Amino acid sequence: MSSAPSRSSQDAVGNSLAIAVDHVIEAIAAVAASNPVVLIDGRSGAGKSSLARSLVSRWPLRGRVQLVALDSLYPGWDGLDQGVALAKELILTPHARGMIGVWQRWDWTVGEPAEAHAVDxxxxxxxxxxxxxxxxxxRLGDVRVWLESPAVSRKQRALARDGDTYRPHWDRWARQEQRHVARDDPMSLATLVFPVP
Structure with a gap:
């Protein structure tokens, strides 16, 4: 039996994310601001990146939208909390204060910071x-999203995406995510929660 996701399971995920995009777009419009901030959280493989890319392609406001993935900030496989702290300090807080934020991409290959990026x-x-x-x-996000997805599905999708690069680190990363869920209760902080099969 194949371990690859079935077409129907892929369709179910796509349908769930399409519904999520529709609701997030409605929430963005309701903010009635020209520069709203959308925060998307969920455990690895839940569909955060796919949702974010879909939002960019269907952005409901005039002009462009900026997208930052924390995968570009985490300083290595033990860096979940530090990556979030960097996002708050270098991106979210300056944006809220009307200041340009500057952050450096983490180069996973060499294990050190790389080029800098600005956030308008x-x-x-x-x-x-x-x-x-x-x-x-x-408090720095206007629309806050939590994606809830079963561990088996998430792991299958994440390893299909990143393969052998991620496989040895899955448990290590999952422990950091679990600490976050237990400590921060992100679902309770979300303005929108979506199940993803």
Missing amino acids: PSLPLIVEGAGLLTPATA
Whole structure:
């Protein structure tokens, strides 16, 4: 029997994310701001990146939207909390204060910071990544999303996406996500919660 996801399970995930996009777009419009901030959290493989990319392609406001994935900030496989702290300090807080934020991409190959990127406070912003919704970051997001998905499905999708690069680190990363869920209760901080099969 194949371990690859079935077409029907892929369709179910796609349908769930399409519904989520529709609801998030409605929430963005309801904010009635030119530069809203959308925060997307969920455990690895839940569909955060797919949701964020769909939102960018269907962004409901005029002009462009900025997207930052925390995968570009986590400083290595033990860096979930530090990546979120960097996002708060270098991206979310400056954006909220009307200041340009500057962050450095983490180069996973060499294990050190790489080039710098700027975030324009006048433009809307989507930030997505595991661990993102905390009491400290939630107040900086206008629309806050939590994606809830079963562990077996998430693991299958994440390893299909990242393969042998991620496989040896799955349990290590999952423990950090579990600490975040237990400590921060991100589902309670979300303005929108979506199940993903």
